Amino acid sequence: MSLEVAVAVPFKQRATERLGEGEFVVALSLDRDWFSPDQAKRLVDVAVGRGLVAEEDGDLVARFDPADVTVPEGFAPDDAILREQSTFETALDAIVDAGVEKQRAVAGINERQRSLAISIEAAAVLVAKEHGAAVDHLAADVREKLAAAGDAVDGGGTTGEGDATTGATEAE
Numbered sequence: 001m002s003l004e005v006a007v008a009v010p011f012k013q014r015a016t017e018r019l020g021e022g023e024f025v026v027a028l029s030l031d032r033d034w035f036s037p038d039q040a041k042r043l044v045d046v047a048v049g050r051g052l053v054a055e056e057d058g059d060l061v062a063r064f065d066p067a068d069v070t071v072p073e074g075f076a077p078d079d080a081i082l083r084e085q086s087t088f089e090t091a092l093d094a095i096v097d098a099g100v101e102k103q104r105a106v107a108g109i110n111e112r113q114r115s116l117a118i119s120i121e122a123a124a125v126l127v128a129k130e131h132g133a134a135v136d137h138l139a140a141d142v143r144e145k146l147a148a149a150g151d152a153v154d155g156g157g158t159t160g161e162g163d164a165t166t167g168a169t170e171a172e
Contacts, residue, residue, distance in 0.1 A: 004069060006034065006077035007047045011066035018061050034077055042082050048106070049086030051120050055106050087138050091124035094133035122146070 010019055010027035019027075021044060028040040035043060044060065047053045053060045088109075095105040105127065113123035121142050128135040 003081045008066040008069035049088035087121040088124045091128040094128045098131040
């Protein structure tokens with residue numbers, strides 16, 4: 001997955017699992033010349049939306065082990081990884097459009113995700129709904145993904161993702 005490789009490179013370059021957002025942006029834009037600074041910031045949003053990194057105290061924290069990611073010789077990410085807008089990003093945009101500062105919105109989403117043990121997408125939709133954002137279409141997408149994940153579990157058991165369906169449904 002080229003997104004994971006692109007995200008892993010700055011962490012691998014500095015042999016850490018935690019970087020300031022500025023360090024991350026510099027690594028991708030100036031050190032590697034893969035993206036403009038604005039594009040590198042966009043990659044941060046995509047990576048957060050995909051659950052590859054979390055934003056904590058102004059830093060980006062890898063939610064995977066960057067050391068385990070192999071960077072192919074001559075690797076250069078495709079711009080297409082910047083075009084996808086995840087459910088998380090769409091919900092976050094809706095929260096910001098509702099008048100909430102982006103950093104506060106992300107903190108609220110992260111807190112909701114931790115406290116309810118649900119996916120980042122489900123947490124973002126819940127927070128967006130709390131702020132009056134029109135995200136019903138996103139809630140439906142989250143439910144579908146969670147239902148599909150639940151259907152894949154043998155013996156009628158649940159997964160952590162399956163539990164999020166209950167949380168998302170009850171909060172709506």
